[in-house]
Amino acid sequence: MRKEGMSKNEATQYLRAKSVAFKNELLFTKNINYNDVPQWQKRGVGIYSKEYIRQGYNPVSEKVVSVKRKSFEADYELPIAEKYSAFIGSFLAAKY
Incomplete structure (x- = not known):
């Protein structure tokens, strides 16, 4: 989101109160599988x-x-x- 021009605050506000399912789908649209992200x-x-x-x-x-x-x-x-x-x-x- 930052690479697409959003500021830190804009990205934070956009994701605030969003469901886990929404966030996982957002990652998926960016070709990121949450299960493949390192634990840390x-x-x-x-x-x-x-x-x-x-x-x-x-x-x-x-x-x-x-x-x-x-x-x-x-x-x-x-x-x-x-x-x-x-x-x-x-x-x-x-x-x-």
Whole structure:
């Protein structure tokens, strides 16, 4: 729609309150099969931090130590429905 000259706001207003069937038909008229669209484009991407244990060496005490580290994870295949609720709940349970 943007390639056809609509602004972001015009395209948003045009699609507002339209049914899923209407949107799927619109995609089909543009030769886009919704089932072929990657999951991350349908549901988004989850980015979160994850703790892990790493072995290190403390030069002061001259001992091997375990330390907690964090890394960022990107999840391109988010679950849906009840599985999504459990997915989010796992972060909340770990934090509280």
